[in-house]
Amino acid sequence: MLYLLFMFFVLFIGVYLVAWFLLVALSGKDSMHQRPAWVRKPTVSILVPARNEERNITKSLESLSTLDYPKDKLDVIVIDNGSTDGTRKLAEDFRARHAGSLKVRVLSVPEPGKGKALNEAMKHATGEIVGIFDADTFATPGCLSAMVPYFKDASVGAVTNYVKPSSTKGLLASLQGIEYTFASFTKKVMSMLNSVYIVPGTLSLLRKDVIRSIGFSDDTLTEDMDAALCMLKAGYVIENSMDAVTYTVVPASLAALLKQRIRWYRGYFENVIKHSDIMFNKKYPHLGMFVLPFSNTLAVFVGVSLTLVFMSNLLNTVILYARRFFNLPLAGALDIISASLHTFSLGSLFMSPYSTITYALIAASSIAAVIVSFRMQNIRVRDTILIMPLYFFAYYTLMMVFWTAAIVLELVNFRKRW
Numbered sequence: 384m385l386y387l388l389f390m391f392f393v394l395f396i397g398v399y400l401v402a403w404f405l406l407v408a409l410s411g412k413d414s415m416h417q418r419p420a421w422v423r424k425p426t427v428s429i430l431v432p433a434r435n436e437e438r439n440i441t442k443s444l445e446s447l448s449t450l451d452y453p454k455d456k457l458d459v460i461v462i463d464n465g466s467t468d469g470t471r472k473l474a475e476d477f478r479a480r481h482a483g484s485l486k487v488r489v490l491s492v493p494e495p496g497k498g499k500a501l502n503e504a505m506k507h508a509t510g511e512i513v514g515i516f517d518a519d520t521f522a523t524p525g526c527l528s529a530m531v532p533y534f535k536d537a538s539v540g541a542v543t544n545y546v547k548p549s550s551t552k553g554l555l556a557s558l559q560g561i562e563y564t565f566a567s568f569t570k571k572v573m574s575m576l577n578s579v580y581i582v583p584g585t586l587s588l589l590r591k592d593v594i595r596s597i598g599f600s601d602d603t604l605t606e607d608m609d610a611a612l613c614m615l616k617a618g619y620v621i622e623n624s625m626d627a628v629t630y631t632v633v634p635a636s637l638a639a640l641l642k643q644r645i646r647w648y649r650g651y652f653e654n655v656i657k658h659s660d661i662m663f664n665k666k667y668p669h670l671g672m673f674v675l676p677f678s679n680t681l682a683v684f685v686g687v688s689l690t691l692v693f694m695s696n697l698l699n700t701v702i703l704y705a706r707r708f709f710n711l712p713l714a715g716a717l718d719i720i721s722a723s724l725h726t727f728s729l730g731s732l733f734m735s736p737y738s739t740i741t742y743a744l745i746a747a748s749s750i751a752a753v754i755v756s757f758r759m760q761n762i763r764v765r766d767t768i769l770i771m772p773l774y775f776f777a778y779y780t781l782m783m784v785f786w787t788a789a790i791v792l793e794l795v796n797f798r799k800r801w
Contacts, residue, residue: 389688390741396685397745400678401752404572411575412759415625421532424456428510428591431461432500432584433518437469439632444477446522448485452531458486460507461518462500465493470518497584498601505595513591515607517584519632521549526627530588533622540593540619541611543570544627546585554770555640558778559633561753561767567625568756574623576669581608582621586629593619603657605650612658615670625760641785648789655680683786690783746775 429447433440440461447459461478463471471489478487488507492500501515512534516522530542545567551560573579582589584607597613599606611621634640655662655675664671750771757764767774 393685393689394741394744396677396681397741398748400682401745401748403678404569405752405755407575408568408572408756408759411572414575415571415759418529418624418626419532419535421535423535424453425512425531425534426456426510427452427458427512427514427527427531427588428508429457429459429514429516429586430501430504430508431459431474431516431518432464432497432504433461433466433470433474434464434495434497435466435468435470436518437466437473439519440470441473441477443516443518443521444474444487447516448481449524450522450527451524452527454485456510457527458488458509460504461487461489462504463489463491464497464500465495496601498599498606501599501606505591505599508591511591513589513594515582515584515587515589517631520585521630522586523628523630526586526624526629527588529627530586530624533624534588534590536620538618538620539590539622540614540617541579541582541587541589541621542627543574543579543582543587543621543623544585544629545571545623545625546583547628547630548633549630550633553635554773555635555637556633557767557770558774559640561771561774562778563633564760564762565753565756568760571623571625573674574621576674577615577620578670578674579621579623580611580615580670580675581605582611582614583607585631586627589614590619593617603650603653604646605654608650608654609657612654612661615667616658616661641788644782644785645789645792648786649793651679652790652793683783686779686783687787687790690780690787694784749775 431440431444431447436443444459444461450457461474463474471491474489478489481487490503490507492503505513512531514527526544530544533539533542546563547567548556548560548563551557570579587607589610593614594610597610597617600609603609614621634643661667661671662676753771754764757767
């Protein structure tokens with residue numbers, strides 16, 4: 384009975400969240416690319432925090448020099464945050480090359496910490512608008528001009544953009560390409576509900592007087608989520624522009640991906656705890672009553688639960704297989720594990736009618752959500768259709784394993800670092 388209730392709960396949550404997402408997305412399809420008309424060009428300071436980014440920083444900074452925004456309204460502040468490679472020299476070389484055409488300053492903050500680096504740069508920022516631009520991100524010429532008009536509305540505190548991987552060569556990068564495409568579309572959908580809860584360093588623009596009063600904190604691993612939640616709590620709106628495209632370097636190996644996601648996921652939980660006053664608060668009808676507690680946190684719980692059950696049954700199967708075919712004397716702790724998992728057999732989990740229906744409906748609804756989002760963005764589904772099953776069944780499971788690892792590391796308070 385408990386098993387059936389669990390499966391029904393998982394099915395309901397999975398299908399309901401997908402249906403909710405699709406309804407919100409379809410209701411706002413006509414406004415996806417709308418933006419205010421604003422002829423005024425406010426001054427913009429772009430902050431570029433960099434730590435050991437000699438591989439990417441030159442290309443990243445050069446992309447800023449191609450922005451189709453008045454250069455007399457633009458300045459760039461590079462913050463070398465304790466780099467031990469040639470990052471600072473390359474930044475100085477960029478400043479020298481563009482002397483007279485683009486105002487560039489290079490600062491040094493020896494103590495590691497992105498929040499510290501950004502707070503120091505804020506002391507030197509002169510623009511009305513401040514941009515956060517990581518040194519492994521590359522801008523397209525029109526992205527700034529597509530974002531700035533949103534600040535015509537005085538209630539707008541920040542604007543996020545559309546992010547793509549800089550390369551989709553290789554299987555891992557291709558899988559991340561699907562993830563980024565769907566995530567960027569999701570940000571636009573969340574902006575319709577004023578529920579964008581992160582201002583990432585892939586060129587987010589922030590109103591300077593607002594972010595200066597909030598500041599960037601180093602007490603969580605994701606200062607961009609902390610800043611966004613503080614801004615929303617202060618009553619400001621965070622918009623999103625799908626026409627402002629930047630490209631970012633994505634991890635090329637599983638080890639690099641694990642390191643990135645552990646930081647992201649731990650930072651998520653740290654911020655949810657820090658800003659727990661948002662949860663179930665009617666002041667934030669969408670973000671506090673649904674998006675954070677249900678659409679995100681509960682969805683992660685369900686995904687992690689399914690993954691743990693899957694991994695437990697996989698371990699049980701390996702134990703039984705090793706005993707039967709290799710006569711290995713697996714005893715002690717493995718006996719206890721095997722016995723405790725016996726009631727949840729692999730066959731009942733994946734081959735029973737209830738579990739088959741649950742997995743099939745969740746998978747079908749999730750695939751439908753991705754396909755709809757691709758079509759609404761005029762992206763050809765057939766370009767990724769062959770790896771779509773791998774994305775949902777292998778990559779998604781891997782992300783849930785990373786979520787599980789992040790939860791464990793956060794519970795034991797494992798050392799944090801940028």
